[in-house]
Amino acid sequence: MLLVDDDRLILSTLASGLRHAGYRVSTAESAQDAEALLANGDRPDLAILDLQMPQVDGLALADRLRDFEHVAFVMFSAYSDAASVDKAVSLGALSYLVKPMGVAQMVPALEAALLRARELHSLHGMTAQLQNALVVERGVSLAVGITMVQYRLSRQAAFDVLRTAARTQRRKLADVAHAVLQAHEALTSG
Incomplete structure (x- = not known):
């Protein structure tokens, strides 16, 4: 799990609580730090993103997560206005959690999001x-x-001719078809 929040107290408290609940947790204090972790090959099952962060907010980070093999995410924010929720959902948020919320209250939503992420x-x-x-x-x-x-x-x-050729040559039908297409292209383009 990747936890991204610019508030160090929230970040460390949640990370500790989630680890205690049995999750492997990586943390990042900014969208840039999160992207650096992902660029280095970290592929969390789920990212938990704060909405309001300096420079690049959680929604912009959520949009960028598509570049990293569709990392699933939930938003975790003190803001619960309809526009923020709608934007997060339109970007693919699996859940929208409103601060303050303790780890015990988060776990059921995170488990549901993890299940949905696996399905996706x-x-x-x-x-x-x-x-x-x-x-x-x-x-x-x-x-x-x-x-x-x-x-x-x-x-x-x-x-049947192609299938017989594939069997005779012990090749896949798709490979024989590809060879036919290449030969045809070579003959017709020259």
Whole structure:
């Protein structure tokens, strides 16, 4: 967990309490310090961000967290106005906690946010896999089309030719399709 607050007393008190509750906690006194930790490879399961900080506020930091593999976050602020809450939610806040709040009151909200963060991380992974599958499928479809035209075959027959080539060469169908696309591009661009 990454705790970001410019108030040193709040930072040390919360960090100590969260560690006592069983969490691994990194701390930062500013958005710049938090970004430096993240740039050095620290990937917390959850960031707890103070809203009002000098230079770069918690909302701006929340927006920048997208650059660090979608680090999930909750806002922790003395401000509970609708505009602040709406902005935090629009940036992806999993929760908005209002100061003062003790660790015992924070833990249930943090556990819920951690669960949601894990679900979101899993969804991001599945999205990436699906996007990759679509790219592969598109490549295979294009290779099937090229094979259909080149050899005057039906779609199924062209697919069977590619699948047989993949099996014979002990390669993935996507790799054979990629080779067909590269060969076709080389022939048509020259």
